[in-house]
Amino acid sequence: xxxxxxxxxxxxxxxxxxxxxxxxxxxxxxxxxxxxxxxxxxxxxxxxxxxxxxxxxxxxxxxxxxxxxxxxxxxxxxxxxxxxxxxxxxxxxxxxxxxxxxxxxxxxxxxxxxxxxxxxxxxxxxxxxxxxxxxxxxxxxxxxxxxxxxxxxxxxxxxxxxxxxxxxxxxxxxxxxxxxxxxxxxxxxxxxxxxxxxxxxxxxxxxxxxxxxxxxxxxxxxxxxxxxxxxxxxxxxxxxxxxxxxxxxxxxxxxxxxxxxxxxxxxxxxxxxxxxxxxxxxxxxxxxxxxxxxxxxxxxxxxxxxxxxxxxxxxxxxxxxxxxxxxxxxxxxxxxxxxxxxxxxxxxxxxxxxxxxxxxxxxxxxxxxxxxxxxxxxxxxxxxxxxxxxxxxxxxxxxxxxxxxxxxxxxxxxxxxxxxxxxxxxxx
Amino acid sequence: xxxxxxxxxxxxxxxxxxxxxxxxxxxxxxxxxxxxxxxxxxxxxxxxxxxxxxxxxxxxxxxxxxxxxxxxxxxxxx
Amino acid sequence: xxxxxxxxxxxxxxxxxxxxxxxxxxxxxxxxxxxxxxxxxxxxxxxxxxxxxxxxxxxxxxxxxxxxxxxxxxxxxxxxxxxxxxxxxxxxxxxxxxxxxxxxxxxxxxxxxxxxxxxxxxxxxxxxxxxxxxxxxxxxxxxxxxxxxxxxxxxxxxxxxxxxxxxxxxxxxxxxxxxxxxxxxxxxxxxxxxxxxxxxxxxxxx
Numbered sequence: 001x002x003x004x005x006x007x008x009x010x011x012x013x014x015x016x017x018x019x020x021x022x023x024x025x026x027x028x029x030x031x032x033x034x035x036x037x038x039x040x041x042x043x044x045x046x047x048x049x050x051x052x053x054x055x056x057x058x059x060x061x062x063x064x065x066x067x068x069x070x071x072x073x074x075x076x077x078x079x080x081x082x083x084x085x086x087x088x089x090x091x092x093x094x095x096x097x098x099x100x101x102x103x104x105x106x107x108x109x110x111x112x113x114x115x116x117x118x119x120x121x122x123x124x125x126x127x128x129x130x131x132x133x134x135x136x137x138x139x140x141x142x143x144x145x146x147x148x149x150x151x152x153x154x155x156x157x158x159x160x161x162x163x164x165x166x167x168x169x170x171x172x173x174x175x176x177x178x179x180x181x182x183x184x185x186x187x188x189x190x191x192x193x194x195x196x197x198x199x200x201x202x203x204x205x206x207x208x209x210x211x212x213x214x215x216x217x218x219x220x221x222x223x224x225x226x227x228x229x230x231x232x233x234x235x236x237x238x239x240x241x242x243x244x245x246x247x248x249x250x251x252x253x254x255x256x257x258x259x260x261x262x263x264x265x266x267x268x269x270x271x272x273x274x275x276x277x278x279x280x281x282x283x284x285x286x287x288x289x290x291x292x293x294x295x296x297x298x299x300x301x302x303x304x305x306x307x308x309x310x311x312x313x314x315x316x317x318x319x320x321x322x323x324x325x326x327x328x329x330x331x332x333x334x335x336x337x338x339x340x341x342x343x344x345x346x347x348x349x350x351x352x353x354x355x356x357x358x359x360x361x362x363x364x365x366x367x368x369x370x371x372x373x374x375x376x377x378x379x380x381x382x383x384x385x386x387x388x389x390x391x392x393x394x395x396x397x398x399x400x401x402x403x404x405x406x407x408x409x410x411x412x413x414x415x416x417x418x419x420x421x422x423x424x425x426x427x428x
Numbered sequence: 429x430x431x432x433x434x435x436x437x438x439x440x441x442x443x444x445x446x447x448x449x450x451x452x453x454x455x456x457x458x459x460x461x462x463x464x465x466x467x468x469x470x471x472x473x474x475x476x477x478x479x480x481x482x483x484x485x486x487x488x489x490x491x492x493x494x495x496x497x498x499x500x501x502x503x504x505x506x
Numbered sequence: 507x508x509x510x511x512x513x514x515x516x517x518x519x520x521x522x523x524x525x526x527x528x529x530x531x532x533x534x535x536x537x538x539x540x541x542x543x544x545x546x547x548x549x550x551x552x553x554x555x556x557x558x559x560x561x562x563x564x565x566x567x568x569x570x571x572x573x574x575x576x577x578x579x580x581x582x583x584x585x586x587x588x589x590x591x592x593x594x595x596x597x598x599x600x601x602x603x604x605x606x607x608x609x610x611x612x613x614x615x616x617x618x619x620x621x622x623x624x625x626x627x628x629x630x631x632x633x634x635x636x637x638x639x640x641x642x643x644x645x646x647x648x649x650x651x652x653x654x655x656x657x658x659x660x661x662x663x664x665x666x667x668x669x670x671x672x673x674x675x676x677x678x679x680x681x682x683x684x685x686x687x688x689x690x691x692x693x694x695x696x697x698x699x700x701x702x703x704x705x706x707x708x709x710x711x712x
């Protein structure tokens with residue numbers, strides 16, 4: 001298991017207390033002009049002596065981060081150390097492409113996502129985007145064939161890419177900000193965007209419109225690659241805050257593997273336990289020897305081991321459409337009846353529209369736990385019509401294993417395995 | 429994760445596996461060969477059977493078990 | 507290297523300023539931030555002193571480093587302020603062929619710009635972001651991605667043209683064929699540069 005290296009946070013260039021709530025703030029980005037207090041939402045000026053409050057955002061409780069990521073955490077990306085220094089929450093009001101059963105169209109959607117600003121030791125940046133669906137690494141790129149999307153819904157701006165369906169287009173505005181910023185934070189600052197997908201990467205163009213003259217102010221192009229939650233957790237693992245999360249994830253992981261391993265074990269045991277039964281007694285009694293008024297004594301039944309035994313009566317009726325009832329008493333060596341087994345046997349047959357049929361019941365058995373070894377014997381009685389001929393065999397088997405617990409076991413552990421697995425998935 | 433926690437989780441699974449194995453082999457839930465149910469039935473039909481070991485009375489219990497199993501309600505006993 | 511290296515005295519604070527390149531027109535004093543123009547053997551002050559704050563960039567005037575296998579020297583720095591902040595332009599020479607270039611550093615993004623040979627005179631006012639314009643013979647379908655009016659904040663080290671802190675400069679930036687085309691319109695000159703972005707990992711310090 002990886003040892004957690006407690007990495008040091010980046011060295012801050014400034015520390016001061018928030019004028020509004022008094023909580024300590026640290027500035028890591030030398031170019032940052034503004035810092036939004038993550039505790040009370042006030043935006044302060046970093047450069048001036050007094051750090052005056054410039055504006056107030058909505059309180060942080062309204063816009064809590066979606067997962068464990070928060071401002072101040074360290075992360076390892078692209079073999080470099082990064083620190084989270086800001087978060088911008090955007091609300092997207094856009095149209096999303098759909099296609100179903102030959103029909104296509106755009107549906108209006110609202111979506112919220114967070115952009116985490118990550119700064120490296122060398123003060124280079126990238127954005128980590130987080131939304132309900134997962135995480136993405138966003139990078140500004142220089143397009144090969146720049147253009148703005150127009151009414152036709154196919155578009156692309158990189159070479160070696162056929163124009164793709166525009167997946168989403170619309171606008172987005174900032175609804176919350178925390179952390180350091182080089183620019184003045186403008187709530188409700190609106191951007192227009194359009195994006196398409198090529199392989200597993202999302203390509204987006206974003207532009208701002210000058211409200212005064214309705215002209216575009218600036219256009220930027222980005223690409224976004226999805227990154228799995230597992231990689232995210234790995235990237236952030238050197239944070240104390242993540243210890244608790246990681247430990248929980250590992251516990252679920254062990255429980256999941258343990259449950260599946262147990263399920264497999266029980267499944268295998270269920271099959272392997274069928275062997276090992278041994279016949280320790282057998283005797284066949286002809287119906288002619290038995291009757292319903294006198295008991296017929298069997299040979300001695302020697303049971304030398306304690307444990308589970310299976311006692312079985314097998315009928316062999318020779319006449320169809322007849323019945324016989326057999327009762328076997330079991331006696332210990334003090335000649336006391338201690339158990340019994342009865343068999344209600346019958347054989348029927350006939351013809352119907354499907355052809356010839358037979359129905360028979362010719363077996364009766366029970367499992368018993370023998371606690372005292374010794375010599376036992378059986379006494380049998382039989383009730384039948386005189387014309388019914390046949391025989392009945394008494395068999396006793398040792399080395400019997402109850403498979404029912406293995407069946408219950410593997411079913412329950414299989415179910416538990418899937419339940420644990422879904423909990424585990426939250427961490428990996 | 430602490431070694432203690434790991435051991436605890438593994439221990440729980442091993443314990444459950446062991447319990448299940450023991451139950452399967454030892455026949456948990458299976459009644460003893462010396463069945464009180466059978467003996468009570470006989471005491472009901474033949475109150476003195478266990479003291480005088482009178483085998484004749486066993487016929488009576490045969491009848492009662494027989495009628496129970498086969499569903500016959502014979503008005504003519506034997 | 508440095509055949510025509512000369513040392514000057516800053517007209518504002520008297521500090522010693524070294525000039526390596528005979529073609530340099532502006533010198534920025536590293537001590538007091540005064541920009542001076544070179545004429546012959548003397549320096550004349552231009553604008554008010556403005557010592558540029560060091561924001562912890564990897565680059566600094568005078569350093570030698572390697573980008574994509576080519577060694578270069580940083581001669582000067584120019585800081586340009588605009589509505590949302592500022593960016594730095596590092597004036598460099600590649601040591602293999604003495605070729606001039608600029609490294610633009612803005613918000614952790616780096617672009618290596620090389621001067622174009624010609625340019626077209628365009629009206630800053632008429633250019634629309636999102637439109638296609640011809641910037642030079644080689645780049646005739648530039649998709650304009652931004653335009654901004656900015657102010658020269660100051661300089662440090664040697665610069666190839668005469669700058670005056672406080673000068674207004676208009677910038678138009680666009681993209682064609684995967685390259686960034688930048689047009690800088692200063693009061694007395696217009697420059698077109700062609701740039702390719704690079705990551706800090708591609709730079710190694712010597």
